[in-house]
Amino acid sequence: MSTENQSRAPATDHSVEDPIIEVEDTNVTFNDGHTYVLDDANVSIDRHEVLGIVGESGSGKSMFASALMDAIPDPGVLSGKIHYHPEDGESVDVLELSDEELRQFRWEEVSMVFQGAMSSFNPTMKVKTHFEETLKAHDKSVSEGLEFARELLENLYLEPDRVLDAYPHELSGGMQQRALIALSMVLDPEVLVMDEPTAALDLLMQRSILSLLEELQAEYDLTIVFITHDLPLVASLADRMAIIYAFQFAEIGPRDDIIQNSAHPYTRKLLNATPNLDAPLSEMQPIEGEGPAPVNVPSGCRFHPRCELATAECRTDDPPLVSHDDNEHRSACHHWAEAREEIPLNFGEDSPDVGGIEATSERETSASVDGEEPLLSLNDVEVHFEEEQGIVEQFFGDSDTVRAVDGVSLDIEEQDLVCLLGESGCGKTTLGKTMIGLQKPTGGSIEFRGQDIWEAKRGNGDISHEEIRQALQIIHQDPGSALNPNDRVVNILSEALRHTHPNSDRSERRARMRSLLERVGMSPADDFLDRYPHQLSGGEKQRVALARALLMNPEAILADEAISAVDVSLRIEIMDLMLELQDEFETSFLFISHDLSNARYFAEHGDGRIAVMYLGEIVEIGSAERLIHDPRHPYTEVLRWATPNLDLEEMDESGPPLREVDVPDPIDPPSGCRFHTRCPVAREACREETPELQDIDGGDGKAACFREDPDHAYWDSEPLEGAKADPDAVER
Amino acid sequence: MTRYEPVVEDDTLFLVADDADDRVEIGAVDDVVAAMGGDTHPIEYDEKQRKQPWLDTDDGVLDVDVRETVTTLPHTAETVAELRDYDMGTDRYGLPRRTVEFANELVDILEQQGKHDPETPE
Numbered sequence: 001m002s003t004e005n006q007s008r009a010p011a012t013d014h015s016v017e018d019p020i021i022e023v024e025d026t027n028v029t030f031n032d033g034h035t036y037v038l039d040d041a042n043v044s045i046d047r048h049e050v051l052g053i054v055g056e057s058g059s060g061k062s063m064f065a066s067a068l069m070d071a072i073p074d075p076g077v078l079s080g081k082i083h084y085h086p087e088d089g090e091s092v093d094v095l096e097l098s099d100e101e102l103r104q105f106r107w108e109e110v111s112m113v114f115q116g117a118m119s120s121f122n123p124t125m126k127v128k129t130h131f132e133e134t135l136k137a138h139d140k141s142v143s144e145g146l147e148f149a150r151e152l153l154e155n156l157y158l159e160p161d162r163v164l165d166a167y168p169h170e171l172s173g174g175m176q177q178r179a180l181i182a183l184s185m186v187l188d189p190e191v192l193v194m195d196e197p198t199a200a201l202d203l204l205m206q207r208s209i210l211s212l213l214e215e216l217q218a219e220y221d222l223t224i225v226f227i228t229h230d231l232p233l234v235a236s237l238a239d240r241m242a243i244i245y246a247f248q249f250a251e252i253g254p255r256d257d258i259i260q261n262s263a264h265p266y267t268r269k270l271l272n273a274t275p276n277l278d279a280p281l282s283e284m285q286p287i288e289g290e291g292p293a294p295v296n297v298p299s300g301c302r303f304h305p306r307c308e309l310a311t312a313e314c315r316t317d318d319p320p321l322v323s324h325d326d327n328e329h330r331s332a333c334h335h336w337a338e339a340r341e342e343i344p345l346n347f348g349e350d351s352p353d354v355g356g357i358e359a360t361s362e363r364e365t366s367a368s369v370d371g372e373e374p375l376l377s378l379n380d381v382e383v384h385f386e387e388e389q390g391i392v393e394q395f396f397g398d399s400d401t402v403r404a405v406d407g408v409s410l411d412i413e414e415q416d417l418v419c420l421l422g423e424s425g426c427g428k429t430t431l432g433k434t435m436i437g438l439q440k441p442t443g444g445s446i447e448f449r450g451q452d453i454w455e456a457k458r459g460n461g462d463i464s465h466e467e468i469r470q471a472l473q474i475i476h477q478d479p480g481s482a483l484n485p486n487d488r489v490v491n492i493l494s495e496a497l498r499h500t501h502p503n504s505d506r507s508e509r510r511a512r513m514r515s516l517l518e519r520v521g522m523s524p525a526d527d528f529l530d531r532y533p534h535q536l537s538g539g540e541k542q543r544v545a546l547a548r549a550l551l552m553n554p555e556a557i558l559a560d561e562a563i564s565a566v567d568v569s570l571r572i573e574i575m576d577l578m579l580e581l582q583d584e585f586e587t588s589f590l591f592i593s594h595d596l597s598n599a600r601y602f603a604e605h606g607d608g609r610i611a612v613m614y615l616g617e618i619v620e621i622g623s624a625e626r627l628i629h630d631p632r633h634p635y636t637e638v639l640r641w642a643t644p645n646l647d648l649e650e651m652d653e654s655g656p657p658l659r660e661v662d663v664p665d666p667i668d669p670p671s672g673c674r675f676h677t678r679c680p681v682a683r684e685a686c687r688e689e690t691p692e693l694q695d696i697d698g699g700d701g702k703a704a705c706f707r708e709d710p711d712h713a714y715w716d717s718e719p720l721e722g723a724k725a726d727p728d729a730v731e732r
Numbered sequence: 733m734t735r736y737e738p739v740v741e742d743d744t745l746f747l748v749a750d751d752a753d754d755r756v757e758i759g760a761v762d763d764v765v766a767a768m769g770g771d772t773h774p775i776e777y778d779e780k781q782r783k784q785p786w787l788d789t790d791d792g793v794l795d796v797d798v799r800e801t802v803t804t805l806p807h808t809a810e811t812v813a814e815l816r817d818y819d820m821g822t823d824r825y826g827l828p829r830r831t832v833e834f835a836n837e838l839v840d841i842l843e844q845q846g847k848h849d850p851e852t853p854e
Contacts, residue, residue, distance in 0.1 A: 066780070073779040107785050116847070120781035122794060123845045124801050133786035167805060169841040170735070183786070385813065402810070665733060667809060 013252075015328035016046035019085060020191060020223050021068060021110075026080030028063045028072055035294045037076070038063040039247045042321065045191070047087070050217060050224040052238030052255070054231045054270070056291055060247035061227045062115060065195040068225065069106050070094050084109065086190065108138055111189035113197040117180050121168035127179050128164035131186055138187055145186055152182040155219070156212050157661040173424070174205040174662065178212070185216070191223045199228070202424045202594035204642040204656070210237045211655040232276055232644030235259060236651045240328075243267045246292050246302035249321055253329030256648055260345075263324060263336035265307045268343040273572060276347065276597050276644045277628055283346030284601070286573040290537075301334065309335045309342060347646045373450050374411035375555055375588055376435055376472075381408045382443030383430050383616075402666050404430040405441070406616040412556065412588055417608025419591045419599035419624075421639065425663055427616040432558045432592050436472035448472070448555075470499060473549040477561035479541035483533040489517075489544055490529040496551035516547045520577060539570045543577070550581060556588040563598060571598065579605050596643040600624040609701065612636050615666060615674040618693060622701020632696050632703035634679045659722045673705070680724055681707070684717035734809045738802065745802065745834075747812055756812055757820060759831030764802050767827055767835035773798050778847035796842060811837055 028038035038060045045051050055061035072078045082094040086109065097105055121130065135145035150160040156178040163171065163179055171179065177197060184192060198206035214237055217224055228234050235241065235255060242252035243264065251264040262268050269287045289306040292298060301319050304310035313334050321332040333339055383405040404427045412418055420428040433439040434446060437453045446453050451463040476482040483492055493513045497504065517525035520543040533541055542562060549557050559578065563571045582589050589606065593599045603610045603624035611621040612635060620633040631637045638657055645651065660678045664670055670677045676686035685706055693704040706714035719725045736747035745758040758764065765771060773796045782792040815830055822829035
């Protein structure tokens with residue numbers, strides 16, 4: 001192992017015809033040039049293309065983004081050549097620009113929305129002032145610039161007046177991110193670099209923003225460099241794609257080629273490891289091991305320790321990034337031909353038949369198991385957060401109420417698995433917490449094996465509240481914040497054991513902890529028991545949180561976005577672990593996600609159901625296969641659209657099947673069907689009447705949409721403004 | 733969407749709805765400022781953030797004038813609803829509970845901006 005760079009053979013990129021940026025022999029080093037965090041980059045960016053750059057966290061992709069603007073954080077050192085070729089004017093080497101030239105170059109020629117940009121607002125300034133300051137700093141006309149800003153905001157589906165007059169904290173995350181995109185474009189740059197710009201947003205907003213970017217790119221002749229860990233996300237937007245592994249470009253080429261005919265084992269494994277709707281579940285495989293740290297880069301091909309095709313040559317010789325087919329597709333692998341042979345892709349033509357709805361489990365998705373009492377039973381559950389009103393509203397009886405959960409009935413059986421799916425703010429976390437007794441409902445009831453949980457809390461139950469509390473556990477989205485940073489793992493787990501095994505002695509407790517840690521894949525357990533949370537990776541923290549929940553001998557575990565913080569290549573491993581443990585410990589699982597592909601993996605492997613939530617209500621429930629292949633509610637169809645997909649034909653489809661990007665205010669939800677303001681096939685009837693959740697014909701589960709009833713007045717009412725007249729526009 | 737603007741009457745801060753007859757008392761401005769830790773609140777931006785063209789700071793640190801922020805920043809109806817849950821009479825750290833919770837809310841708004849983690853090379 002060496003921290004010194006082992007030089008690759010030169011691999012100049014001549015694959016583009018009209019480069020706007022040419023990166024040549026470019027490195028970023030730390031530690032006096034001994035540690036490379038970007039190594040020998042040779043990449044050209046074509047004018048007006050979208051180049052998607054994919055890499056896992058810590059792979060060097062953000063360094064590449066910063067290098068394009070000569071904005072490497074201290075004490076990093078950028079070396080090499082970065083030529084910028086404006087359409088009119090002379091080419092420049094960005095690394096040779098003076099400070100003043102660089103100040104103008106940034107934002108006017110090459111602009112960037114970087115990771116953490118959502119925390120770069122001035123919280124005491126209105127959004128409008130952010131635009132004004134940007135224009136003034138670059139000596140541009142403020143009035144003309146603001147006109148352009150309004151146009152940009154409108155193109156990003158925002159109300160310009162409202163957004164310009166708002167302070168950053170008054171906007172949702174999705175609105176802040178779009179305001180940032182408008183800010184990054186207000187100086188009319190040629191190139192927009194986006195570094196994980198949507199990672200903090202839920203999937204539907206991410207996909208909606210990408211779709212808007214595609215429109216902006218066409219309208220303003222932009223060149224976009226989009227950097228992400230999420231391969232299928234950027235695949236929908238990119239013309240070409242590049243894969244970064246361990247601080248080097250491993251592969252670059254036209255998008256379709258990268259997806260269908262990649263020539264690097266890492267790319268092929270990454271494609272196979274990504275949860276998506278096209279791959280058969282049995283074929284999804286995590287990539288064993290982790291990418292190296294910059295101080296611990298392997299010799300030869302950096303991927304060789306994780307590659308089953310590696311030979312002696314791979315351990316000593318760093319393969320150059322070159323074309324093997326005499327075209328613009330380049331990859332850095334000694335065994336590129338074998339990679340294509342030996343690592344079949346689990347989607348598209350290579351994949352075995354995914355199977356249709358017939359393959360769905362025969363388990364009835366909505367009915368309870370005959371004769372057995374459900375583990376948890378929700379009956380018309382409401383969680384409303386009231387807002388007090390002024391004297392006038394009180395007099396007229398108006399009251400502002402956030403209907404976080406509204407009239408939900410659902411049974412969870414013993415060893416059941418239910419995924420709650422929906423956008424941020426749809427009420428899925430509130431419903432999940434209500435299910436396990438952490439949130440008191442304001443209406444309806446929630447029973448644990450027939451015992452009302454809240455009656456038990458008042459001491460009026462056959463089952464004690466303590467027993468119920470122990471039986472219902474939670475794993476949070478961010479395991480770091482759920483584990484006490486000052487406690488070693490041994491103390492974190494001991495606390496749980498003191499509840500379940502109060503009479504066991506120290507050695508018994510330690511033996512239990514050791515065996516469970518080994519079971520959740522943390523081996524050697526003794527090593528991990530003495531660590532503090534900050535000494536664990538994200539995946540390890542989540543395993544500790546899972547072990548702690550299991551030590552309580554729970555009957556049900558609520559996993560709230562529990563894999564969102566885990567790297568993509570590890571997600572399947574953690575999901576598999578949860579499913580195995582569910583079986584072993586005979587628990588039920590309630591899994592909350594905004595990502596249909598993750599929910600699908602869970603629901604299908606665990607023989608469970610997916611419940612789709614929108615503004616506090618369940619709008620559809622059923623098996624994963626039915627929801628994916630035959631969604632009945634237009635909102636389920638929208639979530640299907642937002643889900644990562646490696647089907648090239650579907651990728652090129654137009655924007656979201658939505659009339660509005662943003663979710664309505666939950667304080668004032670729309671009348672009738674709450675989705676009618678965004679639904680592409682909404683009609684007058686949807687505004688006036690509320691659809692009930694009903695059994696559907698020809699499939700499992702239920703849906704709350706008038707289109708399920710062929711005799712409903714919906715069919716004779718007028719389409720709403722912007723809605724499609726043809727009801728078949730949303731294909732079943 | 734209702735917005736609550738700060739209004740100061742006899743040194744007492746109220747949040748007043750811009751489109752309805754509704755107001756909520758927050759407490760003495762001096763108490764809010766004290767609960768927020770003093771007259772200035774520094775926000776430190778990381779190296780990338782401080783390159784944003786709208787941020788005009790010499791050393792990447794924005795010193796927010798707390799008193800001005802307390803008396804100018806509007807708030808959402810949701811925030812006001814949460815604040816109402818706290819009693820003005822309840823004593824916490826010697827201050828009314830609602831005053832302290834409002835100060836916490838403002839600190840949260842300020843702390844959403846700026847760098848969150850120590851910078852580490854990728």
